Amino acid sequence: MITVVDYKMINLGSILNMLKKVGAKDVVVATTAEDLQNAKKIILPGVGSFDAAMKNIQGQGLMEILRVKAMEEKVPFLGVCLGMQLMTKSSEEGILPGLGYVPAVVKKFRFSESNLRVPHMGWNKTSIEKPTKLFLNNDPKRFYFVHSYFVECEQTSDILTSTEHGHKFVSGFEHENLIGVQFHPEKSHSYGLELFRNYVEKY
């Protein structure tokens, strides 16, 4: 069973469709704490702003159940894009604290060079930084990104993938049961399918 958390910021269509395509059984869309009660594996998607997302998660009464699942039951927990950023302690984008599961913070891209654009939007190369079950091999992958803020991990051992935009940044972390990816696997064709398939089958 895979539980996709819906906190009312995006259409989950392409994520749900990709999960179906990789053969995920029993995909549940959760909007309440009750929906999450029996979750065995979680995906926290997200697009939008940090505080708006945290407010919705609080407003839907999901804070405690998500914490129990991520930190006590230690179920596999995958944050995507803003979902990844929410798993950290805080973000320069907002004033509300994050979920705080992973020792990391979120910073804004700042460039003085004019040819580098913010947000970082488009296809970019993603290098694998440590062994993981999420990918079949260590070859660099191509993923689609849309973001203005990036995660900075306190422990380098948490860094799963890295990508360059002006400087190298953490495009993925894996910390025990907690995984976050900055890119959009649901918009990244076969690389996204590979990631979701492995998350479904190997975690």
Next chain:
Amino acid sequence: MLEKRIIPALLLSEAKLVKTTKLKNPQYVGDPINTVRIFNNKEADELFLIDINASRSKKGPNFELLKEIATEAFMPLGYAGGISDMNQMEKVFSLGYEKVGMSSILFSRPELLTEASRNFGAQSVVAIIDIDKGMLGGKKAVNHLNHSEKFSPLELALKYQELGAGEILLHSVYREGTYTGYDLELIKEISSKISIPLVALGGGGSRDDLASALSSGADAAAAGSIFVYHGPHKAVLVNYPKRSEIEDILRKGK
């Protein structure tokens, strides 16, 4: 480093996929959902959908169809057609689109670019400039709904950038569906003067044309005909270059 892109531009009309020549004479090409699935399998970089009837008919965007398409697409999406306010834009973004484009509406309400870019971020806002050729061969930006309001393409691009557009889609309507190649001079002129990405559309008749658009300064080459037709008789065949072929185009397009 972000990569340059090769984008199929798909025209919608009454929930069908069509292909036009110079935005006229729409020919039925297929079912949009099926076509999106084929582009999934071919791993297209991005799709840009333009509803050519949404403004004309005053019906606005077909949200049901847009939702179905977004659910099927495992790639980034852009949409243009009949967008005239923030609510519509918000809805398109919430359906899972990364970009929204506007063209004719910008002649009367250019401030929509500013509002949109403030609300959704400039990266999501595409200003479409439709280009026609004047009697004396000069190129003019026109409002394709009434073919009036002629401006200098460069001036308009600079104005849209200033107002908050995050991307310019330069649509050479007079070349659309003609396989005569992109308007390379105009691409060079405009891309060298603006700082936001330029997407070229109209005239792309071969893979070499795609590469030429990129080497002339476009950040992305968009095309319709070559991705939906095959052969001299224009048999419908949805196609997209393989990754190795794309890399070849990108190399030539440097």
